[in-house]
Amino acid sequence: MMMYALAAVLLGVGLYGLLVKRHLLKKVLGLLIVEHAVNLFLIQLGYIDGGIAPIRTAGEEAAAFVGNAVDPLPQVLVLTSIVIGLGLAMLMVALTLRIYQRYGSLDADRMSELKG
Amino acid sequence: MSDPQGMSIVVRVVTRWLFGLILIFGLAVALFGHVTPGGGFAGGTIVACAFVLAILAFGGSRGPGAAFARWASSLDATGALSFLVLAILGYTAGSFLHQWAARGELFTLGSTPSIVLLNLAILLKVGAGLFAGFIAVAVFEGAAGSEKGADA
Amino acid sequence: MNKVLSAFVFNLLVWLAVTWTFDPVSLAIGAVLAAAIAFALRNVELEEVPLLLMPHRLLWALLYIPVLFLYVVRANLDVAWRVLHPALPIRPGIVKARTTLKSPGARVLLANSITLTPGTLSVDVVDDTFYVHRIHVPEDDPDGDMERSMGRFESYLRRIFE
Amino acid sequence: MDPVLIGLTVFVILGSLAALEMKSLLSAVIAIGVVGLGLSIVFLLLGAPDIAITQVVVEVIVVTVLIRAAARVPEETPTLRASRARTFAGAGVALIAVGLLAAAFQTLPAFGSQRFAPALWYLENAPDLTGATNVVTAILLDFRAYDTLGEATVILTAVVGALAVLRRPERPKEGSHV
Incomplete structure (x- = not known):
């Protein structure tokens, strides 16, 4: 339970950054932390005590492999999620730069007052 | 980007030594993704990393990074299309995304050729796509407020 | 080729x-x-050295590893002595030294060897001039002293690269 | 439970707090890099080498992109700091979220005690059915290849979006601007 709680704390830290920070780049960092937290939680879900990687090696018996390997399904989801997260981070940084160029400010609070 | 010379001689020479080695490492990680840790996503990101290093070391106008930058968007689309073509080839064996190539012995490179090819398509897609995104962000040179009123 | x-x-x-x-x-x-x-990459890797085609260069490169290791150990002891000494005999500063090496690869390896050795750190390389940060700069002729220390590496690197 | 695992996760949490609270943007970006690298070691210890490799390399590119962005935008000035009331409100909301999540996690089986039912089937049959002995790759490119196709589309869309957002603006006509 401890490990799950730590993932929840990591998500809380990211949420705090998203809610409190006014600097847009800091908000981007907060979203990245939330992503990390979700990935961590999914990988933790698949773990079993003394688990080995879900990659069968040549000399290994099938029964021993099935008995010891961790759950591969969350790993697949997280693998795609990490790479999508990178694309997302680039898009967010691109939007941040464009907003700064357009408004000359990175204050999220002022952003909502500005029109046009 | 603004500095055409790139970084200092130490970084440039070491990049020259390492660039090809990083490329071949990324390709090996992707090609052997079905028997060892790795795969198209990891390999593609490593290849993108190599070109990012080249761009940072040599500057935006010289070296392999600049050559690849011109083709990155096209190669990105090529990767996605080749994934689709490989998926459609699955109809020759029955259905969309079915394994169509003959399978070899387990634990070897040839144990499943269709997955190897899909891994390579993913490598092209991820490598070129991420590099194109990096170029877009890195080359951007907008000054604050320079667009104000231009299209408001 | x-x-x-x-x-x-x-x-x-x-x-x-x-x-x-x-x-x-x-x-x-x-x-x-x-x-x-x-x-x-044939046009990119300009500084690639044809190490393998000349066995004597490969031999010198192999010999360079223990030599470098020896100097690193020696400099380690020197820095440890300076740190543990109650009077803390350090005199940090940046010196300027010229190298006689021509090949960019040799210069890069020299800069990295200097950085690897404790107490010295190559800050920048501009053409044949090295800017090196040292933990103890000697009172007289600081630049010449550095050049003499670099000379010990240079003789090996010249045999490897030139 | 493994103290190394717990220690590394706490390190990751502290790193992310540092990333959010650092005044200098460059330090914050470096802290986020440390978070990613620590997390990749956690993944490795949790039996996920594929994820660990990808996480390390992705973190390198993220940090490079963020450093280039941080060099372009101003630092977080004191006027950009949130008011004290808002900081407490935000921290309170985050704490409530953590509490709710922790309560929800009580219903899960204990950490490391059991796997979900599909895992056993995949582990048992994937190598023989697909020919790929790396079960993660087998699922990624065979059983769930539709997901991967969709994901490739997402990357394409994100990159096209970034290129479209950052396209070079039309050069204004001579003398019409500034």
Whole structure:
């Protein structure tokens, strides 16, 4: 339970950054932390005590492999999620730069007052 | 980007030594993704990393990074299309995304050729796509407020 | 041609180290990829040294490793002595030293050797001038002292690269 | 439970707090890099080498992109700091979220005690059915290849979006601007 709680704390830290920070780049960092937290939680879900990687090696018996390997399904989801997260981070940084160029400010609070 | 010379001689020479080695490492990680840790996503990101290093070391106008930058968007689309073509080839064996190539012995490179090819398509897609995104962000040179009123 | 060949051999060695299999199919693919990459980068890897085609250079390169290790150990002891000494006899500063090496590869290896040695750190390399940060700059002739220390590495690097 | 695992996760949490609270943007970006690298070691210890490799390399590119962005935009000035009331409100909301999540996690089986039912089937049959002995790759490119196709589309869309957002603006006509 401890490990799950730590993932929840990591998500809380990211949420705090998203809610409190006014600097847009800091908000981007907060979203990245939330992503990390979700990935961590999914990988933790698949773990079993003394688990080995879900990659069968040549000399290994099938029964021993099935008995010891961790759950591969969350790993697949997280693998795609990490790479999508990178694309997302680039898009967010691109939007941040464009907003700064357009408004000359990175204050999220002022952003909502500005029109046009 | 603004500095055409790139970084200092130490970084440039070491990049020259390492660039090809990083490329071949990324390709090996992707090609052997079905028997060892790795795969198209990891390999593609490593290849993108190599070109990012080249761009940072040599500057935006010289070296392999600049050559690849011109083709990155096209190669990105090529990767996605080749994934689709490989998926459609699955109809020759029955259905969309079915394994169509003959399978070899387990634990070897040839144990499943269709997955190897899909891994390579993913490598092209991820490598070129991420590099194109990096170029877009890195080359951007907008000054604050320079667009104000231009299209408001 | 030499450059392409040595780049090819290095690429193939990395391929073997990563894949760790002598399966003929994998070897063939590795050879093709290594050759393709070496050929495509023939104009980029200008400073690639044809180490393999000249065995005596390879020998000097192998000899350089223990020599460098010896100097690193010696400098380690020197820095440890300075740190533990109650009077803390340090006099940090940046010195300017010229190298006689011509090849960029040799200069880079010299800069990295200087950085690897404790107490000295190469800050920048501009043409043949090295800017080195030292933990203890001697009172008289600081630049010449650095050049003499660099000379010990230079004799080996010259044999490897030039 | 493994103290190394717990220690590394706490390190990751502290790193992310540092990333959010650092005044200098460059330090914050470096802290986020440390978070990613620590997390990749956690993944490795949790039996996920594929994820660990990808996480390391992705983190390198993320940090490079963020450093280039941080060099372009101003630092977080004191006027950009949130008011004390808002900081407490935000921290309170985050704490409530953590509490709710922790309560929800009580219903899960204990950490490391059991796997979900599909995992056993995949582990048992994937190598023989697909020919790929790396079960993660087998699922990624065979059983769930539709997901991967969709994901490739997402990357394409994100990159096209970034290129479209950052396209070079039309050069204004001579003398019409500034």
